[in-house]
Amino acid sequence: MRGRHRRGARWFSEHLREQGYRYTVPRALIIDVLSAMPGHPSVEEIYFEAHKRYPQIGLTTVYRTLELLVRTGVVLKFDFGDGRTRFEMAGAFQGKSHHHHLICTSCGKIVEYTDFIKEELDLLKKTEDALSKKYGFAVKSHLLQFYGVCYVCLKKREQP
Amino acid sequence: MRGRHRRGARWFSEHLREQGYRYTVPRALIIDVLSAMPGHPSVEEIYFEAHKRYPQIGLTTVYRTLELLVRTGVVLKFDFGDGRTRFEMAGAFQGKSHHHHLICTSCGKIVEYTDFIKEELDLLKKTEDALSKKYGFAVKSHLLQFYGVCYVCLKKREQP
DNA sequence: CTAACTGCAAATTCTTTGCATTAGT
DNA sequence: ACTAATGCAAAGAATTTGCAGTTAG
Numbered sequence: 001m002r003g004r005h006r007r008g009a010r011w012f013s014e015h016l017r018e019q020g021y022r023y024t025v026p027r028a029l030i031i032d033v034l035s036a037m038p039g040h041p042s043v044e045e046i047y048f049e050a051h052k053r054y055p056q057i058g059l060t061t062v063y064r065t066l067e068l069l070v071r072t073g074v075v076l077k078f079d080f081g082d083g084r085t086r087f088e089m090a091g092a093f094q095g096k097s098h099h100h101h102l103i104c105t106s107c108g109k110i111v112e113y114t115d116f117i118k119e120e121l122d123l124l125k126k127t128e129d130a131l132s133k134k135y136g137f138a139v140k141s142h143l144l145q146f147y148g149v150c151y152v153c154l155k156k157r158e159q160p
Numbered sequence: 161m162r163g164r165h166r167r168g169a170r171w172f173s174e175h176l177r178e179q180g181y182r183y184t185v186p187r188a189l190i191i192d193v194l195s196a197m198p199g200h201p202s203v204e205e206i207y208f209e210a211h212k213r214y215p216q217i218g219l220t221t222v223y224r225t226l227e228l229l230v231r232t233g234v235v236l237k238f239d240f241g242d243g244r245t246r247f248e249m250a251g252a253f254q255g256k257s258h259h260h261h262l263i264c265t266s267c268g269k270i271v272e273y274t275d276f277i278k279e280e281l282d283l284l285k286k287t288e289d290a291l292s293k294k295y296g297f298a299v300k301s302h303l304l305q306f307y308g309v310c311y312v313c314l315k316k317r318e319q320p
Numbered sequence: 321c322t323a324a325c326t327g328c329a330a331a332t333t334c335t336t337t338g339c340a341t342t343a344g345t
Numbered sequence: 346a347c348t349a350a351t352g353c354a355a356a357g358a359a360t361t362t363g364c365a366g367t368t369a370g
Contacts, residue, residue, distance in 0.1 A: 102291055135271050137311070
């Protein structure tokens, strides 16, 4: 894997331009910052990092930029149920492959798994096609998450 | 299907009691109201309906009760991306079978589909087992949603 | 009886909007 | 230059919390 698909600033610039958007300093920065952040940062966390490098950035801009990047397919948006929206670069822009999430409903721990993904993706693709046909939808994406209790929390419950 | 699995007040009463909770008037009412509501009502909508029959109910109680019912597996909770949390009775309590959702990101229309579900559930079950083993999680549930643009919105886009 | 539950009001938290200013192309 | 994008302050919306009074078991 190792960044094989990583995209440079040039690519993002063109990607945005093509869709009629400008490639601005805050946008470049947010892409850069998010690409370097592990896990699934919230708006606040992204703002915090961006602010370190460019103190005049506003929280509003972070909100608006993330919304734009999600809309143009550069960033993925998740709700893991902790009350804040979380983000990550779409796989292809980070050298990561497509993955799904396993969420501990007790402590919030998130595991990204890629095992078993191939079979899942095949079935999801098949389902997408069938749904498109049957309901006349242009299906664009899917969300698959598993919820449970992680081993740490399981142990805590046994002997509290 | 036809309510084959529908549960009566007695069942809910015992279900809550077993877990150490009381079966109160507001709780009974919310279960009743939600069971009768089609689609995926928000907290406000559930409150509105409940309020008709029992005007002294408070919005806070609706929030707290739904949280409780979700926690005890009676109700399912969804985020379809419109900024409010949405709910429905878990399939078995409504005579509905397990289903997934197809969401129009343009107008918010939700389609519940049950086609292909059997195959999906088989694979999801298999994945749950594998994830449980590999990551030591006790997997409790999953969420699968498809996003796209419905035919109405597709048409609007062609000729605006 | 008495601990759990309720309802109100106030507080919090996340997110969006309006608008004057700045900056990309 | 011309318009999209930004940043600030203020508004808005959903959800949570504190607490005194009520109710189920």
